[in-house]
Amino acid sequence: MELFLQQVFNGVMFGSTYAIVALGLTLVMGILNIPNFAHGHLYMIGGYITFFFMTSVGLAYWFALLLSVAALGVLGVLMERFVYRPLNDQPHINAFIAAIGSLLFLEALALVVWGSQGLRIPNPHPQIFEVGGITMSLQRLLVIFGAVGLITALHLFMKKTIAGTTIEAVAQNREGAMLTGINVNRVSAMTFAISAGTAAVAASFLTPIFMLSPSMGAILGMKAFVIVILGGMGSIPGAILGGYILGLIEALGGGYISAAYKDVFAFGALVLILSIKPTGIFGRKED
Amino acid sequence: MFTKPIHTKLLYLVILAAALFLPLYVPDPYIFQIVTMSLLFAIATSGMNLIIGITGQASLAHGAFFGIGAYGVAIMTKAGITFWLALPASALIAAFAGLLVGLPTLRTRGSYFAITTLCFGVILWIVAGNWIDLTGGHNGIFGIPRPSAIPVPFYGEIPLYSQAAMYFLALGFLLLTLFALYRLVYSIFGLSLMAVRNNEPLADSVGVNTFVTKLVSFVIANFIAGLAGGLYACIIGAVSPSAAGYMMTFNFLIFLILGGMATLPGPVVGAFAIPVIMEFLQFMGDYRMLFFGALLVVVIIYFPQGFVGGLRLLNQKVVARRQRKISESGHASR
Numbered sequence: 050m051e052l053f054l055q056q057v058f059n060g061v062m063f064g065s066t067y068a069i070v071a072l073g074l075t076l077v078m079g080i081l082n083i084p085n086f087a088h089g090h091l092y093m094i095g096g097y098i099t100f101f102f103m104t105s106v107g108l109a110y111w112f113a114l115l116l117s118v119a120a121l122g123v124l125g126v127l128m129e130r131f132v133y134r135p136l137n138d139q140p141h142i143n144a145f146i147a148a149i150g151s152l153l154f155l156e157a158l159a160l161v162v163w164g165s166q167g168l169r170i171p172n173p174h175p176q177i178f179e180v181g182g183i184t185m186s187l188q189r190l191l192v193i194f195g196a197v198g199l200i201t202a203l204h205l206f207m208k209k210t211i212a213g214t215t216i217e218a219v220a221q222n223r224e225g226a227m228l229t230g231i232n233v234n235r236v237s238a239m240t241f242a243i244s245a246g247t248a249a250v251a252a253s254f255l256t257p258i259f260m261l262s263p264s265m266g267a268i269l270g271m272k273a274f275v276i277v278i279l280g281g282m283g284s285i286p287g288a289i290l291g292g293y294i295l296g297l298i299e300a301l302g303g304g305y306i307s308a309a310y311k312d313v314f315a316f317g318a319l320v321l322i323l324s325i326k327p328t329g330i331f332g333r334k335e336d
Numbered sequence: 337m338f339t340k341p342i343h344t345k346l347l348y349l350v351i352l353a354a355a356l357f358l359p360l361y362v363p364d365p366y367i368f369q370i371v372t373m374s375l376l377f378a379i380a381t382s383g384m385n386l387i388i389g390i391t392g393q394a395s396l397a398h399g400a401f402f403g404i405g406a407y408g409v410a411i412m413t414k415a416g417i418t419f420w421l422a423l424p425a426s427a428l429i430a431a432f433a434g435l436l437v438g439l440p441t442l443r444t445r446g447s448y449f450a451i452t453t454l455c456f457g458v459i460l461w462i463v464a465g466n467w468i469d470l471t472g473g474h475n476g477i478f479g480i481p482r483p484s485a486i487p488v489p490f491y492g493e494i495p496l497y498s499q500a501a502m503y504f505l506a507l508g509f510l511l512l513t514l515f516a517l518y519r520l521v522y523s524i525f526g527l528s529l530m531a532v533r534n535n536e537p538l539a540d541s542v543g544v545n546t547f548v549t550k551l552v553s554f555v556i557a558n559f560i561a562g563l564a565g566g567l568y569a570c571i572i573g574a575v576s577p578s579a580a581g582y583m584m585t586f587n588f589l590i591f592l593i594l595g596g597m598a599t600l601p602g603p604v605v606g607a608f609a610i611p612v613i614m615e616f617l618q619f620m621g622d623y624r625m626l627f628f629g630a631l632l633v634v635v636i637i638y639f640p641q642g643f644v645g646g647l648r649l650l651n652q653k654v655v656a657r658r659q660r661k662i663s664e665s666g667h668a669s670r
Contacts, residue, residue, distance in 0.1 A: 084447040135637045141446045142394045146593060147636045149586060154629030160622045267582070271458060274451050309466040316455035323452050324440030 051182040056304040062189050064296025065196035069251040071276035071288040073244035079283015080220035081237050083133050086148035089270020090155040095121045095249030096256040097159055100170050110173035114253040118246045125245030126238045159263035167260030192254045199250055216240055220283055275319040359500040368499055370615060374608045375506035376564050379513050381591045381603035383560030389598035390521060391553040392533030396585050397453035400460040401558040403580020404430040405565025410477040410575045419483035423566040430562025431555050438554040457582050465577040476576030480569050502571050513560055529553055590628060594635055596644030605644055
């Protein structure tokens with residue numbers, strides 16, 4: 050029972066990360082129709098930038114986190130402007146290939162600047178609690194509650210502000226949004242900035258717990274893709290729910306069946322579900 | 337129907353002659369090994385070109401099928417089966433795996449197909465690293481025997497121990513693959529492949545069975561990938577999970593895009609030029625991938641036809657200008 054609860058706790062923590070990362074991806078994929086396959090690598094760069102500000106510059110954890118979010122926002126805007134916007138009216142698959150090019154670039158960048166060995170941020174919140182036999186560290190609790198806070202803030206932004214509603218307008222009808230005077234390019238850039246910024250938050254939350262390495266973005270990015278496709282392109286509740294479900298499946302599958310094969314569950318589920326329903330569970334007909 | 341001008345034919349002949357006499361003028365065994373590997377990558381990338389370039393379905397599991405071929409030959413030859421049986425058997429296993437994977441995944445389209453095949457590739461990579469009894473886990477399999485000598489009547493045997501023999505083995509299979517692909521692409525079936533790429537609903541409505549067409553293309557592409565993988569195992573003499581990894585797929589993709597999608601020479605040019613450039617850029621170390629990642633983005637935005645496609649476009653422009661000049665001077669003299 051204690052093992053079960055411990056696994057559920059870990060699953061919820063992983064799920065929180067997956068939810069945030071998938072949320073960022075679903076914004077650009079569902080709303081702008083851009084298969085940003087380099088999203089996991091933006092996450093990785095976000096983690097490294099937090100590391101940079103903490104260890105090389107010597108800032109406090111929260112300050113480094115904010116700067117990392119800002120830096121990734123800028124990186125997201127640059128990526129939208131110089132990689133994806135020129136490919137707007139070319140076949141979809143070209144954008145996918147461009148994404149692979151940018152992920153190779155970002156991975157090489159991390160390798161060149163920070164080296165291939167794992168790096169670790171000193172844990173800012175090392176306190177540990179024991180509640181009902183479950184061991185939980187303050188940093189892990191922070192991941193869980195931070196994710197809830199971020200999701201709530203993003204929801205309020207999308208529903209209550211004008212800037213947020215323009216994103217939704219573009220998602221519903223690109224031409225219609227243009228006709229009502231919305232600058233679609235600016236909305237694209239903003240969406241990319243939010244998407245990359247949320248990835249930086251997720252990375253900064255998790256890096257005090259796990260090692261940073263240049264290759265950590267690839268698998269996470271693929272998992273985020275799995276979640277977005279299963280949860281429905283552009284569906285924010287789908288991404289959040291899918292993130293938590295995947296986290297729980299992995300933690301329980303890894304704890305009870307096989308730790309070495311825990312990544313197989315996620316990818317196997319995607320292959321299985323897309324074979325049965327080629328446009329995803331809640332998928333719209335794609336164009 | 338598709339006759340080429342005489343200078344193109346001559347160029348191909350010169351390249352073939354250069355390839356045949358290559359062991360004479362490349363004495364450095366290290367460079368020679370790179371060229372031999374390029375031959376393998378050219379085979380695999382040509383297979384990838386069939387499914388991505390000609391049929392328009394972005395399969396990102398190509399490295400996985402390459403890995404199936406490599407592990408197939410490694411496991412079978414270690415078990416005592418002769419290489420000449422293990423190689424076709426491994427390629428057939430890769431093709432059969434392609435059939436099993438293609439049946440469900442080819443129902444998806446566009447990025448969905450890309451991500452599904454990529455997921456399959458990652459699953460296979462994880463399995464290759466963890467199924468220790470069969471694949472040797474992360475260490476892989478070492479000491480794969482070289483192929484046995486080929487008996488030739490009235491002559492004796494051709495031994496296959498030397499590096500040059502390995503080179504000619506790979507070159508032979510590359511020429512065979514290119515010939516088969518040439519016959520395939522310039523056939524009625526090849527036309528239906530391109531029809532599926534250009535407009536799938538239209539191809540469907542004029543009577544092309546799009547699903548079967550895509551499936552056959554996928555299976556053939558994976559057969560070729562398995563073949564290249566099998567040759568890789570015997571030439572390198574060892575396989576590890578990285579032979580089946582997604583980085584292998586991405587490498588093939590770089591060769592394909594930079595060389596020129598949807599052209600037959602493109603993948604070969606890419607598979608030769610990129611590893612050689614990589615070698616020359618050795619001094620750049622890890623900065624090389626920084627360069628190639630950016631190059632991939634620039635090429636896909638501004639030159640989506642790649643090197644060979646760009647060259648053809650240039651050639652067409654030159655020909656068009658020459659014809660215009662001829663017609664203008666014709667008008668002037670009249």
